[in-house]
Amino acid sequence: MDIIFLGGLEIETIIGIYDWERTTKQTVVLDIEMAFDINKAAETDDIAFALDYKTVSKRIISFVESSQFFLVEKLIVEISNILLTEFMISWVKITLNKKGAIRGASNVGIVIERAILLPIK
């Protein structure tokens, strides 16, 4: 399995359950790993057959910047749904770091893995 990754993607968004978090944007940092067969892109040297990580990053930045969720659980699952349904990705691993959410902790967040389930024939 080939993996295309996008690491340390910092995005400002409204996220959180407390009153001040509903009006003050905070930074979330995403690390994303996406399973994608790179062979056709390698054979052809043509971006048309590649998973264009620029396109992926623009879609995710746009979505997260305009979102206003309460929980990081909701945000990370919505991101995984976009990746699995809009791009030819069969598996994704996402780490969402809500830096600074906990005093004394440098990192806090969630890691999920999601896959497209194929029917057994």
Ligand SMILES: Nc1nc2c(c(=O)[nH]1)N=C([C@H](O)[C@@H](O)CO)CN2
């Ligand atoms: N499991 C979660 N716990 C907490 C969340 C969350 O999104 N998922 N959020 C908060 C607050 O918004 C926090 O980030 C502020 O410090 C608390 N716990």
